[in-house]
Amino acid sequence: MAIDDLLDEHEQGQRVQDWLRRNGLSIVGGVVLGIAAIWGWNNWQASRLQSSAADNARYQAVVAQLASSDLEEAARQVKALETESSGIYVDLAALALVKAQVEAGKVEEAIAVLRGLKAEGEFQALVNQRIARLQIEAGKPAEALATLGNAQDPTSLEIIADAHVAAGDGEKARDFYTKALLALKADAPQRGLLEIKLSDVGGEVPATEDATAQ
Known part of the structure; x- marks a missing residue:
């Protein structure tokens, strides 16, 4: 290998070391931010799953009350779900309640529930x-x-x-x-x-x- 090639490699190595000294902190910071983002996403997903499970449980409670024709308790369950969540289960529970209210001839109550939907x-x-x-x-x-x-x-x-x-x-x-x-x-x-x-x-x-x- 020629001496000029060795000097070129040495010079390139120095340049790499200089660049790392200047930018090493930002590289580490980027890695840390990436890890933090992944950790945050995973925790957010876990939180969403827990929330979804809780909403589903409340929705099933509404369905159970409707099956027993207890419209007043079902309405209370829907109201509780509305105050604690804003997901699809809120709409599903409310619409199930409206259907039962209409079938029971409680039209005004059904209209009130529909007006309360977001x-x-x-x-x-x-x-x-x-x-x-x-x-x-x-x-x-x-x-x-x-x-x-x-x-x-x-x-x-x-x-x-x-x-x-x-x-x-x-x-x-x-x-x-x-x-x-x-x-x-x-x-x-x-x-x-x-x-x-x-x-x-x-x-x-x-x-x-x-x-x-x-």
């Missing part, structure tokens, strides 16, 4: 639709209309029309059934029922795009 986006729209249907069932179509507001999706438009029917306003019902049908695809499964509802209030079923094309 819903947003599409889930909030579904909750509002369910509340509106229950309000119509309870003989409060005006409240159903207020609940749905200016919603424009086909299901909400249908429920708004149902509310107008319940209020004795067939003309507005026809308008909203027609809007609901126009907002649906030609092969939508709910078209048949909507067409019957529209016909029942004296409306004419609008032609679909497929029928127009033919």
